[in-house]
Amino acid sequence: MTKAEYLEAAAARYDELQKLNQLNNFYDYEVEFVKIWNGLGREVLEKNIGTLSKDKRKKKPYDGGLCNDKQQS
Secondary structure, three states: OHHHHHHHHHHOHHHHHHHHHOOOOOOHHHHHHHHHHHHHHHHHHHHHOOOOOOOOOOOOOOOOOOOOOOOOO
């Protein structure tokens, strides 16, 4: 995810965040804020590592070049 993509995703939720200021109850504000923030976090996560698996227990292999089973020259 590029900086521009992140800023675009955050800007898309700006109006939703501003509407929260109309709520009089802090509990409702917090609940709605968490929903919006989790949505943004999920979008960022998916763009950075790919789409999430339907099986929440299955992990996607990660190769950061530090695997022990690779031969070093």
